[in-house]
Amino acid sequence: MDPQSKAVAAVNQHRDKTACLREMTLIIDDRTAAPLVDGLRRVLTPLRVALEPRRDLRPGLLRWRRSTDRVWSEPDAAWRPLRHPHVRDEAWIVVVMTTREWVQHLTDAGRRAAFLDALETAYPRQMGHRYMLVFEKMATYLNGRANAMARAVALEARTPGQPPTFWPTSGELDALLFDLQMTPGVHLQKSLDVEDTCQWIQTFTTQIAMDPEISRRLQSKLELGVGDTVKTAATEEETWPLMLMQIYGITQTCADAIVRAYPTLHRLMTVYSQLPETDAVHLLDDLEIDLGAGHHPRTRRMGEALSSRVYQALVLKDPEHVIMPVGLENGAPSG
Known part of the structure; x- marks a missing residue:
């Protein structure tokens, strides 16, 4: 088998989860809170997923980048090797905030629109980007809501003219989330705490890493030079x-x-x-x-x-x- 055929055969072998994950880098805004960064490093390092802090749109924003040595050829229905690694950004943009922080963005229509507009400007949906908004510590927010409202009422009583503070109930918050979910390209994920968020991101990273491999396996029809068929x-x-x-x-x-x-x-x-x-x-x-x-x-x-x-x-x-x-x-x- 000539070198080119060997290269084609190599990139068309099924890649397992470990191989796919090694292609991935998780980019995280460098202003993100340390517990989330440390937790992600703890769960992703054993998977050989690189973690790259860099200044991005806002704290808590995460996105993925893939470096791969192959590209899919639709006419051939097979992978083709690349001479140099190809680096590309994945479609998903994740923003992690506590529920209390999200309330500040959800309850005011103007702030909600500004938040989504900023995401759209940096990562346009027309370019294939999709947004996953992670709501962390919702139970903590709801448990502390009564005390927070009492403090807010006391503050407003001491400060005449202070605009009222809106602390949505569980039902009101669900209604706001439902409206937000109706926005094209916007998806929601609830999380118990930082550790739960890290475990979810670990799982989501694996899903993103494996997606090209899984989605192409059933399409692969390449006949190799030695007569072996790349198995689906x-x-x-x-x-x-x-x-x-x-x-x-x-x-x-x-x-x-x-x-x-x-x-x-x-x-x-x-x-x-x-x-x-x-x-x-x-x-x-x-x-x-x-x-x-x-x-x-x-x-x-x-x-x-x-x-x-x-x-x-x-x-x-x-x-x-x-x-x-x-x-x-x-x-x-x-x-």
């Missing part, structure tokens, strides 16, 4: 999780949780067929999703929204049926 998902064990990840909102970690419980599509469909629809739609509600190891291993439930989406995607036969995005079932914002 040739077995059910390989195909089943890839099928699940075609469902909106089902990440690799979600798919892994489903596959652990139901190793084959046939097994899951068999269980579905034995249950009434009212029970089948909730079959996966309590499946535990692994959020990563770290110092304190964490899991979370699959939840009703994702369980319902899997059921609808696999069972319902109506071609006109629209499966709502995660979190919008029954008009509820995502959590």
Whole structure:
């Protein structure tokens, strides 16, 4: 095999999670609070993901950059090697704030518009960028709301003419978040605390890193010079999780949780067929999703929204049926 053919063969071998993660750099605004920076360094360093602090739009803003030695060729339906590494920015822009900080941006329409305009100017959605807004410590905000309101009332009483402070209730905050989620290209994520945020970013980084590899595997049709075909998902064990990840909102970690419980599509469909629809739609509600190891291993439930989406995607036969995005079932914002 000549050197060029060897290079083509090499870049078309399946890359595992470790190899994909090594391509990634997480860029974080250098004014971001130390606990978040330190936590991200702790969870990403073992994955060989570089962390690069630099001045960006605002504290708490994160984005990803990939350095890769290959480019996808649509005519060939295969990867082509590059002589020099290609560096490109990923589409996702993440902004992390505490819920109290977010309230300051959400409750005033002018400030909300200015915040989104600043993001749009720096990272235009027309260029493919998408925004993930992380709301941290919502429970802490709600628990402290009553005391904060009492202090605000006392302050306003001492300072005549002081504009009233708006501390949204849980329902009011959900309504504001729902309105924000209706903005094209804007997605929301709630987080318990800094550690929870770091674990979520670790999982999200893995998802971003693996996306080109997973999305291209089923497209790859390249015949190598030695007669070997670059394999795609040739077995059910390989195909089943890839099928699940075609469902909106089902990440690799979600798919892994489903596959652990139901190793084959046939097994899951068999269980579905034995249950009434009212029970089948909730079959996966309590499946535990692994959020990563770290110092304190964490899991979370699959939840009703994702369980319902899997059921609808696999069972319902109506071609006109629209499966709502995660979190919008029954008009509820995502959590």
